[in-house]
Amino acid sequence: MINSEYLDVFLDESQEHLQAINDNLLKLEQAPDDLSIVGEVFRSAHTLKGMAATMGFEDLAHLTHNMENVLDMIRNHKLNATSEVLDVVFTAVDDLESMVTDIAGGGNGKRDVSEVVAQLERIEKGESPVKTVEESTQPLQENEVSSVHPEDHLQEDYDEFERTVLEQSFEQGFNAYQVKVSLDERAMLKAARVFMVFEVLEQVGEIIKSTPSAEHLEEEKFDQDFLVTIISNVDGEEIKQRILKVSEITNVIAQKIDVSMLKKVEAETQEVVKVEKKNETVAANKQDKATPPQKKSGNELNKTIRVNIERLDVLMNLFEELVIDRGRLEQIASDLQNNELNETVERMSRISGDLQEIILNMRMMPVEQVFNRFPRMVRSLSKDLNKKVNLQILGAETELDRTIIDEIGDPLVHLLRNSIDHGIETPERRRELGKPEEGTVILKAYHSGNNVYIEIEDDGAGIDREKVLKKAISNGVVSEEEAEKMNDSQVFGLLFASGFSTAEKITDVSGRGVGLDVVRATFESLGGVVTVNSELGKGSVFSIQLPLTLSIIDVMLVEVREEKYAIPLSSIVETAIVNKKEIYSAHNQKVIDFRGKVVPLVFLKDIFSVPGEREEEEFYSLVIIHKGDKVAGLVVDSLIGQHDIVLKSLGNYLTNVFAISGATILGNGQVALIVDTNALIK
Template identity: 60%
Template sequence: MDMNQYLDMFIEESKEHLQAINANLLILENDPTNIQIVNEIFRSAHTLKGMSATMGFEDMASLTHEAENVLDLIRNNKLTINSDIMDVIFQSVDLIESMVIHITEGGDGSADVSKPVQKLRAIVSGEYQAEQETAAALAVEPAAPEAASGGQEQGYELDEYAMTVLKQSKESGNNLLSIKVTLHENCLLKAARAYMVFDQLESMGEVIKTTPSVQEIENEGFDQSFSIVYVTMQPIEKIKTALLNISEVVEVDVDTIQLQQQQQALEAAAPPVQAKAAEPVAKQEDNASKQQVAGKKPAAGGKTIRVDIERLDILMNLFSELVIDRGRLEQLAREIGKNELQETVEHMSRISGDLQSIILTMRMVPVEQVFNRFPRMVRDLAKDLNKKVNLEIFGAETELDRTVIDEIGDPLVHLLRNSLDHGLESVEERKKAGKPEEGTIQLRAFHSGNHVFIEVKDDGAGINKEKVLNKALERGIVSQTAAETMSDKQIHELLFASGFSTAEVISDISGRGVGLDVVKSKIESLGGSVSVDSVRGKGTTFLIQLPLTLSIISAMLVQVKNEKYAVPLSSIIETAVFKKDQIMMAHRQKVIDFRGRVVPLVSLEDVFQVPRDRVEESDEVAVVIVRKGEKMAGLVVDSFIGQQEIVLKSLGKYLVNVFAISGATILGDGQVALIIDCNALIK
């Protein structure tokens, strides 16, 4: 069998399982008695082992198998978790992750797993030498207790819902069967074989219940056999023969269910009258159970499919061209003035608007994909630094465009490492300051308008502004005169200056300020901004502002002489027209009074050196008020054209780093309009 066709799926699913294992291991480390979490980790490891073995990655399969043995002891209360055991498991997971990366890069996934395998085996043998005889039984979960014959040997227990369905089926003349299917002991794709069994059964009847659950069967959470409660009009022999014809099925036991005995068992297992408070929970579980298993076969991920991001990129590019043509059609319809054409174009605009919304939504993914890697990173760094740290994550469900998600990981890693290394104090320093030994770092994401904000906040020592200012003066970043009038916030912003650092010793983790200019450049290249706020002794907060999407944006089109420019709506506060006598001068700069604030004016004609055909005199000045954080500016233009959705296009490799221009767009009439970078103008 050619396994290459499954390679992409294997890589994606392996990453998901490894992420789940990492996250659950962190929970387990803080709550060692949580057997439910151990079971979750075991299931992920078990699935990963089966997948890697099937794909022929033997090193990964053998290492995962040894880790699975340790987890099996833990979940059966045969092994007590401690820090050393957790470290060995984490190291094993790291090695498996490196194998997956190797495979992703075209390698064969091979690695030297002898040391971690030896450690894992030592954990098992060292603790349980006296119990080697029972080791083979450790992988088997204890079967659910049975209350009556006619079902006991099959390992199922019927609830009221299942009993009602069986009674109705019996009255309709159906056979009520309990089926136990056993697969070959060397069967690799157990979930696939189980699917074939369910598919065959559903062609001849209806599945009522499975043991274990459908979800567990999908995840290969069973040994070699599973049980099914089944109703059919077909004879037993036909059912048995059909199932035995499926590859890897070695045994099929079929028995008839005795309803009377099952009813007695159900009544015997019913809770006493005084325990009625627990009934609603049991009923919810029954409802969930019947929704999950009644008449359903295992499905791969429900009603979702995996789509390559490159296909979505192509779809977005094609739609971008459609948006340009839509603008052209709207303009032509206005010029021609025919009602029928205008109505058709308006309808097309509504439909394409809905299509645009769907495409943008398809590209949106939760920031959880980025945030998920940080708990493990913080745990390891805290251990290296001998610090106690609690990472709190909020708003992981907040969605961003995939192109933005792919780029923000590194800046966030840098900010978190800064907070850990130089933001949070040591345990001794925190005690002296009267703080809890455990420091807190908060990572928060939230929507606001057309932006997503990501906040990295620590409760550490804060930024030493005197030290920052002295370093800035020493480096010549600011003058002595300017330094005397700078506010605290302006001093904090100096951290983003190129090459600036307050770290006396630059560690291999990072120093507060080391590379923050790179963080700022990366965020601004995404059309966003980053700011910092700090209170000495209380902590520091970095706030990142990012656009929801980078492909299609809403903008205000403005005219400057014969040229058109687009100003992103996300940067605009208001458009206004001022009388010339309202314009004042301050420090040789034209300014206006906008709602009680002095706002400097920036002439786009002067900034972009737009050629002037003739001198035009007017008593009024059109101004677009824009902002960047708390700073504001007024862009002087000739006129406002109107709001329009535009497709953001790159200027290409020949026009890089053009001042105050972030890209270009093609308008409906075919003209090219440059998109203004308001952040650069305000700065």
């Protein structure tokens, strides 16, 4: 059933229902007597249960059924929607999300949910969801090495070849372990942690299997846990301790495998296959006998369809090739000066321009896709920190290219955690300061020109300018002389220096500065800019400027010697021509006085070591660029003009080229490199 043609629809609708459950549970916590909200949650859960049962995902259906029972008791006034009860329901939703994620990654959706099911059943009986001391006389210890799983069976299924390998290893005197590794939920580079764990395991044995697969792990298509089966002559306790030395690993359980357990799993697998085949036959018969749907009138027809995102990617790639050929045709028409050809090319350019806008709009998604998961995260975090936080989301309908949407989730999570952990004060401290006990964090998105701005604003303690400078000087980030000349924006920018932190103690939630360098690097890799404004005692605002799309961009083409470079228009303030006599030297840096502001000059011929000589001229052509409130002047030989270009990657072998973000093919077939202006401004 897992390979059913309906799987994509099941995954899409499951994610929608889970999001609806999360949103409505948050509303229910604020209005526990509003039974209409309970009804919405119950309907979503009931639909999800039915879909899961139909698709054969019994664990998912079973857990949803238990959750549904508790919701039904609330709906029928047999149970109050207290925070304690909702905590358990939220935990169940977390497990459901993990199951759906596993299914989306090619897994079978199985998960050990015995603890949360037990809690839900205790709630049904009118008991406290938390175990009493008597019920927990022999608790399962964290990081233990066990020889028997809580359900006395393996969490991974093995094919015939894998079982043969395991059985042969037993005969040769080796041990086999199934190792469950849990990552910190705040880990930002999950794939790197997985690689380090695999490296440790390969030093002590041979890896037989991983769930999810190595490919999905590498692409970070998993939640926080993954399973690895390893053959080794090393003791399980030692394997566990070695893995725990990897940073951001929170838990390790090594389960010893023996022959009897393998045989039991093999028998269970064969039985499951029989049941699934029977279910498929029954479902097919039911479908044949089903009454055909009545034809809808024109007004009732659905106006939307689901399209696989990979198809849109293919469409975009084809259109990118069309843009390159369009540029080539425009170049040929310009050279030949044929009126009929010029008219045809102009018409084709207009039509392809309209087509470009349609395709880009098809790829646009509301930032709501990312913002939706934050209310739940803020709820959990504020409880952990004993703070009261009101998250306000504005402009969630603002749209961005899905390529950018996919990348901004983790850095935004880090900035939100940072604001709540270090920005918002405790209720007691806020009372002392005359502030409301509940702190406010505003997450806002809006369009401006060809950019989208995302702002995270809090009414917390703000950033202590002097404290930041003192730390920066002691760490050698800046000198005392430089510190005296820095304005507020420059000082707050120091928070993004690698390893910089003003926190007096390290917390497991965030450190203001710890990881902010990664946040900035992520946004800048997307062509974005991060700025900070703050007022001590009043709060802080982190502002992120992002381009609407990364695929087709407007650039200014420039010439340096015999080479051509493309500078994104979103980074350009203006262009200018200056006399060499207007150039001065300051601190071994060429600068100009441009509109009353000292602007440093960057000579692209030197930065990129462009070969060739050019006759010295009296004037320089400048492209004034900006990064936040910082500006610089790029010195080029000549300005060619504005063009639409297709951004192409340099490939895996050229990932660390300084100040180059990609390349494009021009109309005459020449390759032009695209300048990463953010790298040129320090």
